[in-house]
Amino acid sequence: MKKLTIQLILLLAFYILALGLQSCNEKPKEKEEKGTMPKTEMTTNQLNMSTSEIYGVELEYDFKDFVIIDLTYGSDSELYWIERESKAYANEEINTIHLNEHTIIIGWNDSYGNKVSLYSDFAAGQTYGYEFYSDGKIRTLMGTIKIKN
Numbered sequence: 001m002k003k004l005t006i007q008l009i010l011l012l013a014f015y016i017l018a019l020g021l022q023s024c025n026e027k028p029k030e031k032e033e034k035g036t037m038p039k040t041e042m043t044t045n046q047l048n049m050s051t052s053e054i055y056g057v058e059l060e061y062d063f064k065d066f067v068i069i070d071l072t073y074g075s076d077s078e079l080y081w082i083e084r085e086s087k088a089y090a091n092e093e094i095n096t097i098h099l100n101e102h103t104i105i106i107g108w109n110d111s112y113g114n115k116v117s118l119y120s121d122f123a124a125g126q127t128y129g130y131e132f133y134s135d136g137k138i139r140t141l142m143g144t145i146k147i148k149n
Contacts, residue, residue, distance in 0.1 A: 046123075046124065046125060047122050047123065047124065047125030047145055047146060047147070048122075048123055049102070049122040049123070050101050050102055050122065050123075051098055051101060051102060051103070051104055051122060052101075053122070054073050054122060055073050055074065055075065056072065056073075056074070057072065057073075057147060058070055058071075058072050058147070058148040059071050059072065059073075059145055059146070059147060059148060060145070060146050060147070060148045061081075061127055061143055061144075061145055062143050062144050062145075062146075063127075063129065063141045063142070063143035064142070064143055064144075066141060066143075067083055067084075067085070068083070068084045068085070069081050069082065069083055069084070070082050070084065070148055076094075076096040076098075077093060077094060077095070077096070078091065078092070078093065078094065079091070079092040079094045079106065079108070080092075090110070090111065092108045092110075093108060094106045094107065094108045095107050095108070102121060102122050102123035102124075103119070103120065103121045103122070103123075104119075104120055104122075105117060105118070105119050105120075106118050106120070110131075112134075113134050114131055114132060114133050114134060115131070115132040116129065116130070116131050116132075117129070117130045117132075118130075120145060121145075122145065125144050125145045125146055126142075126143075126144060126145065127141075127142070127143050127144065127145050128140070128141065128142055128143075129141035129142075129143070
């Protein structure tokens, strides 16, 4: 049941991501519609890695204006992360879906009972994260990935 729940969350996150990426391909409008968030552009950070190269490598996930996380994939079922500012850290048991040679979606339950999913594109160096809180709120994050120096 727990694994099925995580898989459903991963699929939901992927669907949300696909809708977001589709909207990125639309031509910009002359004027923002009332009630919409201003469009922002991410700097492309060409990482040029395949998913087979990520294991054991310390990566920097920079979610602009929110948090920077140093993250290491141990395997398709294990992840270690540490937040730079607060020094919070965890070893997570994860579920991984390989979408292609360069992209994955991972999901896990955090220590607070929230569901987390993370889409990572290791060719482009881009990431999108979703936190699903027990009160029904959803936090969407967008950032870049690079090898930690």
